Amino acid sequence: MRQRLEGEIKKRLQLLCEGEDLRFDEPMRGHTSFRVGGEADAWILVQDASKAKELLIFLEKEKVPYFITGNGTNLLVADQGYRGVILCTAGQREPIRVAEDRILAPAGAPLAAIAQEALKASLSGLEGAAGIPGSLGGALCMNAGAYDFEMKEVTEQVSALRIGTSTSSHPSGEAEGREGGETERERVRQVQLSGSEMAFGYRSSIARKQKLFFISAQLRLTPGKPEEIRAKMEELALRRKQKQPLEFASAGSTFKRPAGSFAGKLIEEAGLKGFRIGEAQVSEKHCGFVVNRGGASADEIMQVIHAVTERVEEKTGIRLETEVIPLGF
Known part of the structure; x- marks a missing residue:
């Protein structure tokens, strides 16, 4: 170590x-x-x-x-x-700013807070983000989504610090135009990335391949009726409360959705609903969530994740991938 x-x-x-x-x-x-x-x-x-x-x-x-x-x-x-x-x-101390149909927000802003600002401005497009507990930066990194919403749908431009050597000065591959190695200061550069340059995929983005520190993002939304936006947010909040184990600590959906199926469905069919090691458990409310019932260790949570992954693969031949990022293991 x-x-x-x-x-x-x-x-x-x-x-x-x-x-x-x-x-x-x-x-x-x-x-x-x-x-x-x-x-x-x-x-x-x-x-x-x-x-x-x-x-x-x-x-x-x-x-x-x-x-x-x-x-x-x-x-x-x-x-x-x-x-x-x-x-x-x-x-990050910068405020969330609204200009016509666009929102500029710092990467550290809670996604739910940005969604509320959109509601105040009668802008539609972030209803599905209102219940996502993470920050804007985290949402950009993994192309966060829920209920048919993904960050790629609204992200217009991202400001970030790109860390490390590169053969280009721009994500599109424009030539560097200079010889010799980079200085230490040049190894950390501020860049502007368009939505397409973010290379969004299912629970992934360019940040999974490049080292990036997100500063802010400009989101493009659609003018809407505030009563309809609010009603959609309330509907999705109720669905979350009914279907997700919000009463326990968790990291949201533990596993990525496998092609052609759903992680929770495969886990339940493998007989793992309620499977528990110590205080870590496969949720009885939604099998796609591994929860901390109170007092669980990180090791117990990881053991449950590994057990689920192995059992589902044995039963179905499908190897589940985690959305959760392990650190320090």
Whole structure:
């Protein structure tokens, strides 16, 4: 296992993070919707893009492991924690702005809050996002969706910091136009990505292939009637309450939808409804959810996920893939 951060690295982080919320040896159970996870060596609430860039340049130069997260709603952190730095975008201070049929929001903004701003502006298109608990950045990363909605449908442009060497200065492949290696500062560049350049797929985006720190996104919506938008949001909220185990801590849908079927259906048919290890359990309300009944460990949750994956493959030949991102295992 990698050693914890050295004293000199900690001192440098303290200098870089003056005025920021920096915490060492921070328990991650308070920063994930699963409510589990050991200590991260450092946790930083990043408030603006310039600070994010300085931190990323430093971490890349010093080869310090780091992980970028929003609200931690799709994250399973190991009981032993994470040997590195967590950069949390939820502290971004820019307001959500509405201009005609477009919304510009910081990546750390809760998706539900953006949906409410759309409702106030009589803009339709985010009704399906109103009950998604994650941040905009996380939603962009995984092309979050629910009830026939996906982020790719509304994302017009994304501002991000792209980390690492590249053979092009633009995602489309425009030539770099210079010789020699990149400086450390050039390894972290601000880029603008169109919706098509985000390369959205089912629960995926370009962020699964490139290292990106999302800053903000412009969403294009459709003018609508506020009473109809509100009614749709209320309808979907009721469906969630009826069908999903909202009374327990979880990361939402644990598994991706396999081609031609549904994860919950396959899990139930494999006889795993209510399957439990310790306080981690396949939900009895919706088998597509693995929940923390209260006091579960990350290891117990991971054991349930592995058991479900193996049993379903034995029964059906289908290998389920997780939506949940494991960290520190």
